[in-house]
Amino acid sequence: MTETERDLDAMLAAARARRDDLPDGLAARILADAATVQAAQTAGSERRLPTRGPGFWAQLRGALGGWPGLGGLATACAAGVWIGLAPPDFLPDPVTLVYQDEADLDVMGGASLSEFLSEDG
Structure with a gap:
């Protein structure tokens, strides 16, 4: 030991x-x-025992309008993600706002993904 x-x-x-x-x-x-x-x-439950109130998620669901409100929130979230990933033509692309120079966008050095996948060894 x-x-x-x-x-x-x-x-x-x-x-x-x-x-x-x-x-x-x-x-x-x-x-x-x-x-x-x-x-x-x-004693036959003459005195009422304290009951627990609704939990956190039930309170949050109620504050947001119940299940219809949560469904609308989920739909708005999905639409926001979609618009952020594939913005319409009249909105600026967030990637071009971050990378102003076209050379910064070329992360693979001018090669296509198929060239990387087909490479042997």
Whole structure:
């Protein structure tokens, strides 16, 4: 067994032996809440248990107008991506705005893709 393995074994043994205690009063509050819930269930649910509200995604869906709103948002997103990748003639091409010089657009050195794919070795 190497020194590193002995050090690791010692650290793991120390971690197993360590007990993390709950903060003061937390265990008492947890047990009091559990007793309240048990009493409510035993008494025939006279006291209403707290219910969880809608989750994040349900709230977001509601804020955007439900499923029709999400469908419209997805359609607008797809149209934006399409217009960005293949702009109409009356809109400037974003690639030409970034690369002003025609030489910058030639990333393959004047060769076509078929030449690269057909090359042997």
